[in-house]
Amino acid sequence: MDKKTINIALAGFGTVGTGLAKIIRENKSWIERRTGKRLVIKKILVRDLTKVRSFVPDPDARFTSNMDDLLMDKGIDIVVELMGGIEEAFTLIDSSLRSGKHVVTANKALLAEKGNELFALASEKKLGLYYEASVAGGIPIVQTLKDSLAGNKIKSITGILNGTANFILSEMTSKGLDFSTALNAAQENGYAEADPTLDIEGIDAAHKLTILIRLAHGADYPLGILPIQGISRVNAKDISLAGEFGYVLKLIAQVREKSEHLQAGIFPALLPCDHILAKVDGPFNSILLEGNAVGPIMLYGQGAGDLPTGSAVLSDIMSLAKDNSAIDNTGFKENILPKAQIVEPELAVYRHYFRMSALDKPGVLSAVSGVMGEHNISIAQAVQKPGPEGKNVPIVFLTHRAQLKSVYSALKVIDKFDFITAPTVHYRIL
Numbered sequence: 270m271d272k273k274t275i276n277i278a279l280a281g282f283g284t285v286g287t288g289l290a291k292i293i294r295e296n297k298s299w300i301e302r303r304t305g306k307r308l309v310i311k312k313i314l315v316r317d318l319t320k321v322r323s324f325v326p327d328p329d330a331r332f333t334s335n336m337d338d339l340l341m342d343k344g345i346d347i348v349v350e351l352m353g354g355i356e357e358a359f360t361l362i363d364s365s366l367r368s369g370k371h372v373v374t375a376n377k378a379l380l381a382e383k384g385n386e387l388f389a390l391a392s393e394k395k396l397g398l399y400y401e402a403s404v405a406g407g408i409p410i411v412q413t414l415k416d417s418l419a420g421n422k423i424k425s426i427t428g429i430l431n432g433t434a435n436f437i438l439s440e441m442t443s444k445g446l447d448f449s450t451a452l453n454a455a456q457e458n459g460y461a462e463a464d465p466t467l468d469i470e471g472i473d474a475a476h477k478l479t480i481l482i483r484l485a486h487g488a489d490y491p492l493g494i495l496p497i498q499g500i501s502r503v504n505a506k507d508i509s510l511a512g513e514f515g516y517v518l519k520l521i522a523q524v525r526e527k528s529e530h531l532q533a534g535i536f537p538a539l540l541p542c543d544h545i546l547a548k549v550d551g552p553f554n555s556i557l558l559e560g561n562a563v564g565p566i567m568l569y570g571q572g573a574g575d576l577p578t579g580s581a582v583l584s585d586i587m588s589l590a591k592d593n594s595a596i597d598n599t600g601f602k603e604n605i606l607p608k609a610q611i612v613e614p615e616l617a618v619y620r621h622y623f624r625m626s627a628l629d630k631p632g633v634l635s636a637v638s639g640v641m642g643e644h645n646i647s648i649a650q651a652v653q654k655p656g657p658e659g660k661n662v663p664i665v666f667l668t669h670r671a672q673l674k675s676v677y678s679a680l681k682v683i684d685k686f687d688f689i690t691a692p693t694v695h696y697r698i699l
């Protein structure tokens with residue numbers, strides 16, 4: 270932008286909006302040195318004008334609860350959408366682009382659901398629609414895929430993309446906290462979405478994976494058919510048993526490419542303690558990528574919170590402030606990305622963990638291992654926990670690599686045995 274002052278309208282002044290305003294104030298002269306521009310927050314859109322704010326913005330900024338105050342202001346160069354939600358955020362971004370303003374957003378839910386439409390509009394208007402903060406908070410993964418790794422065919426992405434879920438699992442593992450105490454702590458720290466179901470049911474991670482798939486593969490994997498399993502039903506017993514076998518439980522987002530076809534999903538999985546992602550704890554996120562030229566790369570950092578996320582939002586604002594002649598929103602020239610070619614999710618091959626609840630009586634192990642054999646599942650390790658004869662005991666199996674389809678068919682048979690007292694718990698092993 271030619272102007273010396275870049276006027277920003279901030280839509281949302283919660284965790285991320287406040288974080289962004291703090292960094293703009295704190296790093297003011299540094300930002301000016303890098304961009305040659307002064308960033309001024311001119312308007313702040315909130316829902317509740319009476320709310321007492323934890324941070325007082327500069328006097329240039331005027332609070333409003335009327336979206337039109339942002340849209341009608343011809344002096345605004347960039348609208349920064351940090352409200353969350355779908356409908357109103359869509360209206361704001363769509364209208365901002367139509368009124369000639371660049372947009373920066375952290376709203377992964379909106380981009381996952383309606384990104385194609387908004388990117389097409391931004392491209393038609395030759396405006397920026399930037400979203401570094403939408404995936405993995407402070408980690409610069411969007412820019413990395415769009416620019417730094419643009420020449421690579423990405424073979425796989427395996428990520429811990431939800432800070433709340435990772436925080437909950439870490440607290441359950443290291444402190445033995447129960448699920449709801451750990452979730453409360455994540456909410457108090459500002460990691461969780463306004464609706465934490467999105468975090469614990471894997472939907473937030475799915476939103477982020479959808480965005481990464483677009484950036485890495487230039488293809489649209491519809492959210493509605495992405496297999497998603499969250500952590501709300503994780504039992505502390507499995508975390509502890511996994512630990513005994515040398516594994517930790519993590520919520521994983523994964524996409525693997527083979528012959529131009531994609532296999533993707535969100536699922537809790539056991540990672541060996543020496544796996545590079547196993548030590549990613551608390552609200553931290555990490556992304557492990559494999560490019561066909563660069564090989565493996567791992568990025569690690571804070572996936573949520575005011576300043577880390579604000580840092581990513583600021584990087585987009587600064588890119589636009591510095592040079593908007595080279596706008597690149599999706600990393601691809603097509604206005605609308607093609608649909609991904611998808612491998613049937615049940616054809617995916619992994620190692621597996623099963624915890625069965627069975628009555629301790631003759632023939633149990635041979636019946637269960639027989640079914641596994643019939644389904645081409647090879648047992649790598651089996652341990653039955655001691656208990657009184659005839660009573661319920663946990664039996665844990667770790668398997669060699671087997672197709673998910675075989676696992677699901679085998680478990681259907683096994684769970685019908687009269688000595689099986691509860692549905693078998695199953696996790697993949699990475």
Ligand code: NAP
Binds near residue numbers: 376574
């Ligand atoms: P938040 O703390 O709940 O703040 C939301 C802000 O938006 C509040 O200031 C609220 O106003 C305002 N707002 C919401 N709906 C509005 C509406 N319809 N009209 C006007 N103002 C409205 O949310 P957040 O955690 O900062 O998250 C913001 C966005 O960033 C979301 O898309 C989220 O998914 C994304 N994100 C968050 C994080 C994180 O660590 N929190 C990380 C990455 C991405 P009031 O203050 O008056 O209620």
Ligand code: HSE
Binds near residue numbers: 461462468572574
């Ligand atoms: N609720 C999200 C998380 C915020 O926990 O990762 C960052 O996107």
